[in-house]
Amino acid sequence: MKPAGFDYAVPRTVPEALDALADTRQDVRVLAGGQSLILEMHLQRIRPDLVVDINRVAELDRLSVNDGTVEVGALVRHGVFESAQAAPGPLGTLLSLAVVNIAHPPIRARGTMVGSLAWAHPASEWCSIAAALDADIRLQGPQGAREVPARDWFRGPLKTARRPGELITSVRFPLLGEDTGVGFIEHRRTHFCFAQVAVAAALTIRDGVISEARIGLANCADRPVRARAAEHALVGAEVGSPGTGYRLPEGHPFVRAGRIAAEQDAAPLAEPYADLEYRRHAIAVLVGRTLRQAARGVPR
Numbered sequence: 001m002k003p004a005g006f007d008y009a010v011p012r013t014v015p016e017a018l019d020a021l022a023d024t025r026q027d028v029r030v031l032a033g034g035q036s037l038i039l040e041m042h043l044q045r046i047r048p049d050l051v052v053d054i055n056r057v058a059e060l061d062r063l064s065v066n067d068g069t070v071e072v073g074a075l076v077r078h079g080v081f082e083s084a085q086a087a088p089g090p091l092g093t094l095l096s097l098a099v100v101n102i103a104h105p106p107i108r109a110r111g112t113m114v115g116s117l118a119w120a121h122p123a124s125e126w127c128s129i130a131a132a133l134d135a136d137i138r139l140q141g142p143q144g145a146r147e148v149p150a151r152d153w154f155r156g157p158l159k160t161a162r163r164p165g166e167l168i169t170s171v172r173f174p175l176l177g178e179d180t181g182v183g184f185i186e187h188r189r190t191h192f193c194f195a196q197v198a199v200a201a202a203l204t205i206r207d208g209v210i211s212e213a214r215i216g217l218a219n220c221a222d223r224p225v226r227a228r229a230a231e232h233a234l235v236g237a238e239v240g241s242p243g244t245g246y247r248l249p250e251g252h253p254f255v256r257a258g259r260i261a262a263e264q265d266a267a268p269l270a271e272p273y274a275d276l277e278y279r280r281h282a283i284a285v286l287v288g289r290t291l292r293q294a295a296r297g298v299p300r
């Protein structure tokens with residue numbers, strides 16, 4: 001199918017973009033990488049009255065490090081994070097582990113991290129990391145500028161706290177300390193499918209004891225999840241040896257955390273290829289393995 005007719009604005013600055021977004025017609029959309037929007041327009045599931053293309057707003061194509069945070073502008077493409085050096089320290093490693101799971105290179109060359117946060121697909125890799133690290137989503141709109149932490153941002157499948165007329169200008173992640181190890185593991189049915197389950201983890205371990213844990217889950221509920229109950233169970237636990245075999249040793253804190261994440265934090269929905277029992281099992285196993293991957297990355 002072809003998209004229905006729509007008006008098109010091409011601002012060159014943020015104020016021009018905000019002027020265009022102030023249009024009061026029913027469906028006004030920002031166009032960033034277009035990797036979700038254009039597809040939906042072709043299928044006519046979205047029929048915007050006006051598309052505001054921000055691709056010429058140069059100030060949105062910025063990645064900066066300030067005051068212990070990394071700020072990613074609305075035009076920074078997924079592919080930038082294929083280099084672990086795009087962001088300093090373990091945060092850069094985490095983003096680089098996750099990004100290769102997003103679609104394939106042409107989509108990563110065009111799609112943007114902020115576009116993923118705006119789209120808020122429950123299976124999005126970036127959304128799971130934003131949830132784990134409680135990233136701040138920064139917006140400008142008719143009422144001025146504001147920041148929304150990820151815990152308040154995601155409201156359901158493809159639903160966010162964005163208000164009409166608002167432009168997301170950037171997302172800000174906290175940097176992770178050098179004593180933090182990170183992991184990201186995803187299970188998908190075929191290479192071209194979205195994640196059936198994906199887990200992001202960051203672990204800080206001091207003298208063999210976990211002092212901080214952050215776990216984000218993708219496609220384990222109707223929105224990205226921060227697995228707080230599992231995190232809570234990990235803090236203060238002795239890591240011991242998580243082994244090198246296919247299975248983690250029974251009774252290990254990572255196995256326990258996996259079960260807690262699956263039973264208390266996640267609220268998975270059954271899918272044609274994965275019933276609830278399978279999905280909870282996959283979440284428990286993947287959380288355990290991702291924590292082990294993160295623990296291996298902690299400098300000794």
Ligand SMILES: Cc1cc2nc3c(=O)[nH]c(=O)nc-3n(C[C@H](O)[C@H](O)[C@H](O)COP(=O)(O)OP(=O)(O)OC[C@H]3O[C@@H](n4cnc5c(N)ncnc54)[C@H](O)[C@@H]3O)c2cc1C
Nearest residue numbers: 030032033034035036037074103111112115116118124168
């Ligand atoms: C074949 C295929 C496979 C894919 N696989 C994956 C995958 O495995 N994992 C994954 O996470 N994604 C996947 N995607 C989606 C892809 O990552 C998109 O790039 C992403 O969802 C949206 O980013 P975008 O920049 O392309 O946004 P767009 O498509 O331009 O916009 C998406 C939505 O967000 C809004 N929006 C975008 N930017 C802003 C902003 N700055 N302010 C306010 N609103 C904004 C738009 O108005 C629109 O409603 C896939 C896409 C395709 C086509």
